Amino acid sequence: MKKFRVILFLLLSVLCQAQTAEKNIDNQSILWNRYYNQLLLSEKWSLHSEFDNRVFLKPVQENLYVIRIQGRYKINDHLETGAGFAYFSVDTQVPEINHDYKTPEYRGQQDLTWKLNANKVTLIQRFQVEERFIHNADNVKLLPGTTFFWRFRYRLQGDYAFWKKEKQLLKAVLSDEIMINFGKKIIKNTFDQNRIYAAVHYGLNSQLAFELGYLNSFQRRSNGIDYFNRDIIRFSIFHKIKISKKV
Template sequence: MWLMFFNRTQLSEKWSIHNEIQDRSYDISHKEEQLLLRFGINYHIKKNLWLTAGFGYIESYPPEGVARPTLIEHRIWQQVLHTHFLGRVVVEHRGRLEQRFVGDQYRDRVRYRFMATVPITRERMAPKTFFATAYDEIFFHFEDTPYDRNRLYVAAGYQFSRAVSVQSGWLAQNFSGKTKGYLQLGVFANILQPDK
């Protein structure tokens, strides 16, 4: 199970801060797999086009019965995020570069995520709207073989207001030749500027 909290605090029309906490478990029993803390600064080129740069701190814990220490990763990351509409569907493209300091190793990684969100109870995404969302994200690195992993996600959610939404779904992650499923629960609570 992955428990996730995301926050965007808008500072001005062009600038905002990104914060997130993810508590990832091996299974429903909540045996910890990973803790991820990520922070970033967003620059809004347009309403639907953002650039972000930030830092992440990740602790990865060994599975039960495996005798190895917790692995610490420090991660610098940059991304571009672009959204647009296809009819009622909100489409999001996210490209991300990562410079990863994993234990005593350094690795570069690139990620691309394609996401689509469909409002169910309204014509457009708005407060008091149930919605469905899905994405596929592929990861590549530059060392060894390029393919790192792929994540496929489907979920349902509810948009309470402009600033607050929740979603829960299922993520299938393919990594090292195996695919494992995770139940996810995400809360998005933003501090936004009032509509003008």
């Protein structure tokens, strides 16, 4: 418990430093659309896949799309772990600038997730590590090679169920996630970003659910001076498919 408090203190210190320093902030509005599939293989094992498309709204311009896949293992009623791979295709991070190429990123990820259910409230903590390989590029074209660095993510989330009726449910979701970069290539942007998220989640049945929420992403750019402050509307479709009858 003492180690956890030390880690939390360090993360909050980095976040406070990022939010109090002098900044050049670029405000953006984005729409995220996501399809998330859970293939339930057994009581312990599942295969998760995700497709996420992100579009700037002012002006309308493609931001990026993501394809993720990961295997997950349920250790017990409170703990589960997962490992997977993600592919990003980045069109642009600034909608006023549209390059003639897309920048690929290849990302490994591993996480440990802790969950506690207490009546109508569910508390979730996720600790995640990512290995990021971003293709080199300039303002004109892609360049040979990739840039590698690590990123650590910690997310604290609370879910509150308003009501449950047979296989239907309606709940509120509230979370805060901080992301920290580290590696030889990281010089000025150890603090990457902080994400605050609030949403309403409706489960139509045991297989299909919909979620609509607002996410604020405050992100430091690689030069350490400029920041993105992003207002994001996120719409998600969750789809569960049971392979085993025992699930």
